[in-house]
Amino acid sequence: MSFTHFVATFWQDIAGWLVLAWVLATVGTLLAVMHLKREPMSAIAWSLTVLLMPFFGAFLFLVFGNQHIRRRVFEKRQRSRAYKTFTGRADGASARVPERWDVLARLGTHADGFPVTSGNAVRIYSEGAEAFDEMIAAVERAEHHVHAQFFICRPDDAGRRFIDALRGCARRGVEVRFLLDSVGSYNRPSRLLRVLTREGGRVAAFLPIINPLRVNLRNHRKILVVDGRIGFTGGLNIGDEYLGKHPSFGYWRDTHFRIEGGAVPGLQHTFLEDWYFTTNEALKGGAYFPPHPHEPAPGTALAQVVASGPDADFKSIRETYVAAILRARERVWIASPYFVPDAGLSDALVLAARSGVDVRFLGLFRPDKWLPFLAARYFWTDMLAAGVKVYQYTRGMMHSKFVLVDGEWASVGSANTDNRSLHLNFELNCQFFDPALTRELEEAYLRDLEWSVRIDPEVYASRPLIGRLAENACRLFSPVL
Missing domain, CATH: 3.30.870.10 (Endonuclease Chain A)
Structure with a gap:
């Protein structure tokens, strides 16, 4: 084979791969927009993933992004x-x-939800x-x-x-x-x-x-x-x-x-x-x-079972979380191993903190999954800037999942504060309208903080560039984390 023929064949192969990459990127982007039309941020994130990584990104979208198995x-x-x-x-x-x-009780009963029981x-x-x-x-x-x-x-x-x-x-x-x-x-x-x-x-x-x-x-x-x-x-x-x-x-x-x-x-x-x-x-x-x-x-507790999943357009647990945070006047305390919020939940937390509410998040110090852990660190930046107190639990694994508001309301169950729990998974929480139970959970939370380290916003802002790059890369996958 002559050198000229080799070069011509090489460039033909390159052109073929480029065309295939362009087709995959185009099709993947269209699918992302069509399938995620109700979630514009997810659509944008997946479109960028497919465009920047045509082959691997398209594969990831097929596995994780095509969330509505209709x-x-x-x-x-x-x-x-x-x-x-x-x-x-x-x-x-x-x-x-x-x-x-x-309003939280009514949100819990929406879309065939269960009533509050005494x-x-x-x-x-x-x-x-x-x-x-x-x-x-x-x-x-x-x-x-x-x-x-x-x-x-x-x-x-x-x-x-x-x-x-x-x-x-x-x-x-x-x-x-x-x-x-x-x-x-x-x-x-x-x-x-x-x-x-x-x-x-x-x-x-x-x-x-x-x-x-x-x-x-x-x-x-x-x-x-x-x-x-x-x-x-x-x-x-x-x-x-x-x-x-x-x-x-x-x-x-x-x-x-x-x-x-x-x-x-x-x-x-x-x-x-x-x-x-x-x-x-x-x-x-x-x-x-x-x-x-x-x-x-x-007993005496007012309790309401709240189930949610991808089979319902109304995400009951997510909506009760957001509504409770927006109604807070004194404090919002959250525990969850994974923190990858959507735009609405993130905005609610930032707004509460900027309004003077004592907003705290307790998560992992030693992650069991690095991808959601690094993605969470990206979101911590906005939280810390707004005044949210972020803690990392050092005693072992922090697997609790609850939201506590003003010592009067609590939601406890299987749902994390991430997109996977609030949009993709079938989850179940129970919300309690009971000050005694909420105080019990708050006391346990304060004991947890004794085993935790609080992130200093100034120190966190000076973290190494390589860490920031990793966080930015991982947050591209936030729609499925």
């Missing part, structure tokens, strides 16, 4: 409506809340080991059914202990249904789950990974309902690390809670809708929603 999301929405019709769900009137917080008994757990022991004890006392739903179930000692408790129920004739997310629990204890199935339990995986490019919409909820009377939810999954046994993180700080009373049917309905969508088994009846006509109320 057929599956439409099916989930239709199944949820069908299940509500089948069960004839009748929530009754919403309990009265203080007038100042009425007379709830709530026990808050600040450590995973105690919550896990209480869940095991409740399962072992079950008489009719146990419904469990977790994002993660590990094949370790904690996973074996939990599944053994479920097996014990199944052997006693108790109905057992265990729903896992197929991505979060990709390495689940399959052998034990097969044994549980053989002994009469039911196990299902939410949105199984049929197409490896469709992994974006995940069920991040953590729900345990026993006999329709006792519920557990919060941030805890099933695994040794949640009990403080992780070799790297050691101590694991989480927030989980046990609830009895009128809010439990909200947990039950949420689980059963997800179960129906996954297995096509529709359940209803008094055994799953037992009445309490003659029993005294187990």
Whole structure:
């Protein structure tokens, strides 16, 4: 081959690759704009990613950016409506809340949400080991059914202990249904789950990974309902690390809670809708929603279950977060391992801080995931400039997820303050209109701050250029973090 022919062939190949890159960039940009037309900042971020990295960026958009899996999301929405019709769900009137917080109660009931219920008994757990022991004890006392739903179930000692408790129920004739997310629990204890199935339990995986490019919409909820009377939810999954046994993180700080009373049917309905969508088994009846006509109320707390997901245009948890922050007059205290807010949530926090509200954010010191951690540091810049106090938890892993406002309102559950939780994942929180519970959470928060370091805005502003470049690069992925 002559040198001239080699050069001509080389430039033909280059031209071919450039044309392909241009086609991918054009198609990817059009898809980003079309699929994310309701989220302009996400569309801009993905368009830039595809344009600057035509091949890799297009691949990333197919995996993560194409968030609306239209057929599956439409099916989930239709199944949820069908299940509500089948069960004839009748929530009754919403309990009265203080007038100042009425808008949050109404936002929580929007789009088939659950009402505020009174007379709830709530026990808050600040450590995973105690919550896990209480869940095991409740399962072992079950008489009719146990419904469990977790994002993660590990094949370790904690996973074996939990599944053994479920097996014990199944052997006693108790109905057992265990729903896992197929991505979060990709390495689940399959052998034990097969044994549980053989002994009469039911196990299902939410949105199984049929197409490896469709992994974006995940069920991040953590729900345990026993006999329709006792519920557990919060941030805890099933695994040794949640009990403080992780070799790297050691101590694991989480927030989980046990609830009895009128809010439990909200947990039950949420689980059963997800179960129906996954297995096509529709359940209803008094055994799953037992009445309490003659029993005294187990507690005094006003509580409201708030579920959200990509199958609904109205993002209930995100809207209650933003509305609560904007109504704050004294303080907004947030704990979350991941902080990648959208524009609305970011603006609400900045506005609150500039208005003189004591806004604090408590996050990670040692990250378990570097991409969202670095992206969060980009957003810290605006927060610090507005007067938000940013803390990093040094004792171990900070996995709690809650927002506290003015010592009167709290939202606790599975949702982080990031785009993934507030827009892409199926999540579940419970908002409490209860000063006593909120004060309990605030006291735990103040204890957490004793194990934390506060970021100095001036020192942070002088961080190395290489760090800033990494933060800017990672924040391009903020729509899916």
